[in-house]
Amino acid sequence: xxxxxLAFVGTLILAxxxxxxxxxxxxxxxxxxxxxxxxxVEIFFISRVxxxxxxxxxxxxxxxxxxxxxxxxxNRFVEPSTAGTSESAALGFLVVTLLAPxxxxxxxxxxxxxxxxxxxxxxxxxxxxxxxxxxxLVPLVGIMLGGVIGxxxxxxxxxxxxxxxxxxxxxxxxSGVLRGRYELLWLxxxxxxxxxxxxxxxxxxxxxxxxxxxxxxxxxxVMVLGLVIVSVVSAVVLVSVGxxxxxxxxxxxxxxxxxxxxxxxxxPWVAVGGAGFVLACDIVGRLIRFPYEIPIAVVMGVVxxxxxxxxxxRTQRHAG
Amino acid sequence: MIITSDVSKSYGETAVVDGVSLQLPKGGITSIxxxxxxxxxxxxxxxxxxxxxxxxxxxxxxxxxxKTSGDVLARRLSILRQDxxxxxxxxxxxxxxxxxxxxxxxxxTANDKVHIExxxxxxxxxxxxxxxxxxxxxxxxxxxxxxxVLCQDTDYVLLDEPLNNLDMKxxxxxxxxxxxxxxxxxxxxxxxxxxxxxxxxxxxxxxxxKHGRVAAQGPVxxxxxxxxxxxxxxxxxxVHEIGGQRISVYYG
Numbered sequence: 001x002x003x004x005x006l007a008f009v010g011t012l013i014l015a016x017x018x019x020x021x022x023x024x025x026x027x028x029x030x031x032x033x034x035x036x037x038x039x040x041v042e043i044f045f046i047s048r049v050x051x052x053x054x055x056x057x058x059x060x061x062x063x064x065x066x067x068x069x070x071x072x073x074x075n076r077f078v079e080p081s082t083a084g085t086s087e088s089a090a091l092g093f094l095v096v097t098l099l100a101p102x103x104x105x106x107x108x109x110x111x112x113x114x115x116x117x118x119x120x121x122x123x124x125x126x127x128x129x130x131x132x133x134x135x136x137l138v139p140l141v142g143i144m145l146g147g148v149i150g151x152x153x154x155x156x157x158x159x160x161x162x163x164x165x166x167x168x169x170x171x172x173x174x175s176g177v178l179r180g181r182y183e184l185l186w187l188x189x190x191x192x193x194x195x196x197x198x199x200x201x202x203x204x205x206x207x208x209x210x211x212x213x214x215x216x217x218x219x220x221x222v223m224v225l226g227l228v229i230v231s232v233v234s235a236v237v238l239v240s241v242g243x244x245x246x247x248x249x250x251x252x253x254x255x256x257x258x259x260x261x262x263x264x265x266x267x268p269w270v271a272v273g274g275a276g277f278v279l280a281c282d283i284v285g286r287l288i289r290f291p292y293e294i295p296i297a298v299v300m301g302v303v304x305x306x307x308x309x310x311x312x313x314r315t316q317r318h319a320g
Numbered sequence: 321m322i323i324t325s326d327v328s329k330s331y332g333e334t335a336v337v338d339g340v341s342l343q344l345p346k347g348g349i350t351s352i353x354x355x356x357x358x359x360x361x362x363x364x365x366x367x368x369x370x371x372x373x374x375x376x377x378x379x380x381x382x383x384x385x386x387k388t389s390g391d392v393l394a395r396r397l398s399i400l401r402q403d404x405x406x407x408x409x410x411x412x413x414x415x416x417x418x419x420x421x422x423x424x425x426x427x428x429t430a431n432d433k434v435h436i437e438x439x440x441x442x443x444x445x446x447x448x449x450x451x452x453x454x455x456x457x458x459x460x461x462x463x464x465x466x467x468x469v470l471c472q473d474t475d476y477v478l479l480d481e482p483l484n485n486l487d488m489k490x491x492x493x494x495x496x497x498x499x500x501x502x503x504x505x506x507x508x509x510x511x512x513x514x515x516x517x518x519x520x521x522x523x524x525x526x527x528x529x530k531h532g533r534v535a536a537q538g539p540v541x542x543x544x545x546x547x548x549x550x551x552x553x554x555x556x557x558x559v560h561e562i563g564g565q566r567i568s569v570y571y572g
Binding site for chain 1: 368369370389390391392393394395398399400401404405406407408409410411414415418419421422425426452469472
């Protein structure tokens with residue numbers, strides 16, 4: 001509990017740093033004493049605050065989505081970007097952007113979530129048809145499926161001159177976050193809260209179908225609830241800031257090593273860890289070649305693949 | 321009482337369980353024995369609604385397992401299969417606590433906590449209760465699973481090969497524990513057992529299966545006989561009476 005509190009405080013500190021990193025000169029003393037010029041105040045409330053909120057919301061909800069997915073699929077290495085979910089969400093968003101460009105963002109997000117759900121269902125279908133003995137093959141199948149869906153998406157985007165948009169969706173980036181353009185992410189947090197409420201069900205589902213049935217729960221229903229949560233979060237994050245790879249994989253795995261998998265206990269950890277991790281990566285991306293920015297997806301990809309490798313090698317050692 | 325009528329299951333052309341109609345008595349320990357591939361585990365899975373039947377029906381105290389809500393059944397009947405691979409990293413205490421899920425839905429009451437501590441104590445896991453399952457030996461893990469099922473506190477407890485992975489001491493401890501659960505707490509325990517001597521020593525009733533059908537059934541005295549066992553297992557089995565218990569010898 002004390003450590004969790006510490007992590008929470010650490011994340012808050014990162015959030016404060018995130019508020020004051022940027023090209024425009026916005027400083028805390030100036031804001032508090034009221035001596036800051038109107039422009040700085042405006043930047044603070046229109047850009048910095050929303051960006052920091054967006055980072056925390058996206059980080060927490062993506063990490064929770066990864067956790068839920070790992071429990072219901074019963075594989076440590078799946079998350080929306082290794083199960084075809086994110087790619088399907090992008091395809092859905094592209095399709096709805098082409099066919100119904102006048103729809104409100106909320107409706108487009110809904111279509112994107114439906115595609116995400118469909119893509120994930122397809123992934124599970126494939127897993128069922130090809131029983132895999134090796135836990136590492138499961139995410140590989142997901143990555144391949146994601147590749148196929150991604151190629152289809154790229155083809156459509158290419159033919160309709162939307163490559164630039166597609167690139168933006170696939171490359172998570174918070175530099176464009178402004179007030180009025182990130183609020184959908186609160187819905188992601190809502191999904192995270194829902195996951196916390198249903199935490200015990202997901203833990204039971206993580207014990208396997210037989211245990212779930214024995215304890216009187218409908219396995220299928222828990223599974224569907226979990227996948228809906230994962231799909232909505234993926235779609236929300238995709239349409240708001242673009243997809244963030246690895247996040248849903250790294251944070252839950254690191255938390256699992258320390259506190260285990262009882263979701264009632266781990267969800268707060270994963271939420272705080274996800275928010276903190278995204279904040280940290282974003283700050284690094286903003287500082288590394290200041291005053292320019294590196295998209296968070298790039299920073300996350302580099303850090304994430306290193307941690308992923310570590311986890312993979314660790315598993316192999318344990319298996320051997 | 322568990323009543324099965326014409327329960328069947330086939331995979332493709334092969335009938336794994338073929339029209340089994342049985343009445344398993346309430347109370348005491350009933351063991352299901354038989355050679356590999358006799359359909360024992362499949363049969364147990366169907367009784368406990370883990371597996372759908374192709375044909376037939378099962379009732380537990382009058383409740384049809386295919387139609388009764390899972391939630392209600394979970395407070396009547398618990399099942400532990402063999403070979404449980406758990407990817408979720410839970411502590412022994414967490415795992416056992418989930419045995420109370422059918423009652424508390426995750427919000428443990430004081431009464432639940434008593435059950436949890438008791439179950440952990442029964443299975444001799446108190447010292448290990450904070451350990452993660454993936455840090456335990458196979459036998460310790462098996463005991464943790466059984467503790468969870470006992471914590472579920474159901475009238476009917478179904479266990480598939482509960483002695484898997486257990487050394488002699490813990491195997492005996494497990495059977496004694498199940499015996500106590502049957503006599504003191506009035507549970508009905510149904511086991512799939514491979515070791516016919518354990519079955520002989522601890523069972524009140526034995527069902528022998530072969531080729532997906534019931535080959536013989538009855539109290540121990542009628543079942544643990546050379547002619548019955550030899551025909552079930554298709555090998556030469558001698559039965560000796562030692563201290564009032566029937567012990568089978570089949571080692572060569």
